[in-house]
Amino acid sequence: MAPETAPEAAPQPEAGPGPGAGPGAEPVPAPRRRPRVARTIGLLAVAAVLGLVGGTAVGYRVQADREPVALPPLNQPGLAYPAKPLPEERKPKPLPAAEDLRTAAEGDLRKLLVAKPAGAKANPYQGDGWLPVQRFAAEFTSPGGSLDHQLDLGIRRIAQSxxxxxxxxxxxxxxxQYRAGDFLGAREYIASQQDYMPRKDYAGGEGTSLKGSADGRLYVFPVERKPGYLDFHHARAYFYRGDIAVEIFISDTKKISVKDIGSLAERQLERL
Known part of the structure; x- marks a missing residue:
């Protein structure tokens, strides 16, 4: 058998003078052609797609020809229901209003506020009763954005004393108070307020945990002193119970202790 020979190269065009060359100019070699790599890659990609489609079709066909196999039994036992409803004397009785937290929260929210101490006077800066949501949002740095945020959280009503x-x-x-939804608006609001407290322009620390609450915190701010003015002391408490967020503010020209804000917060928590 004769040995294989390399394929003949394709004939190349003769070299000629370049554009604008005069008589006697040296001939310029013709440019080489690049190999058609893009066409080869395209053919390989088409072949891969056809192979994938064909393999999937064969797999479906093989699975369709097989006999169905029963699934293993579930580990959970069957649910049992009584044949007859319970008699009236055995049915659980609803909680009284004094023990049903939901019933208390659906009533007059102002009645859940802690009682004022004896001899207390009217606050010259805030009043009692219902606080409109718009006025509540107006106290933030960005009232419009705060109002939108509160509406997204599902704010419902605000009672204050x-x-x-x-x-x-x-x-x-x-x-x-916030409306019931996919998440607790009260928890989200309290968490957002607590995130500000460690900043230097606020309490400047993590505060103290509130006894009896899950995430409640007490904050005593550093004293503010300005020439010509009395010292300004400030303390806050933030916590929530169910769908109700609680915030407490105490201001004074004299020192406010953690016990002062803590005892008031504990009494309000007991009311909820």
Whole structure:
């Protein structure tokens, strides 16, 4: 058998003078052609797609020709139901209103506010009763964005109580109730407020945990001193119970202790 020979190269065009060359100019070699790599890659891609489609079709055909196999039994036993409903004397009785937290929260929210101490005077900066949502949002840095955020959380209504004691101490308590939904708006609001507290322009620390609550915190702010003014002391409490967020503010020209804000927060938590 004769040995294989390499295929003949394709004939190349003769070299000629380049554009604008005069008589006697040296001939310019013709440019080489690039191999048709793109066409080869395209053929390989088409072949891969056809192979994938063909393999999938064969797999479906093989599975369709097989006999069905029964699934293994479930581990959960069958649910049993009583043949007859329970008699009236054995049915569980509904909780009384005093023990049903949901019933209490659906009533007059203002009745859940902690009672004012004896001898308390009216707060010159805040009043009692219902606080409109628009006014609540207006107290934030960005009222429009805060109102949109509160509506997204499902804010429902706000009850507040405020009073003044001593020479310059003022107290304000707010119960911010949210609608039931996929998440707890009260928890989201309290968490967002607590995120601000460690900043230097706020409490400057993590605060103290509130006894009896899951995530409640107490914050005593650093004293503010300005020439020509009395010292300003400030403390806050943030916690929630169910769909109600609670925020408490105490301001005074004298020092406010953690015990002062903590005892008031504990009494409000017991009311909920």
């Amino acid at each position: 405020a009073w003044a004691t001593g020479e310059h101490r003022t107290v304000e308590i707010r119960l911010v």
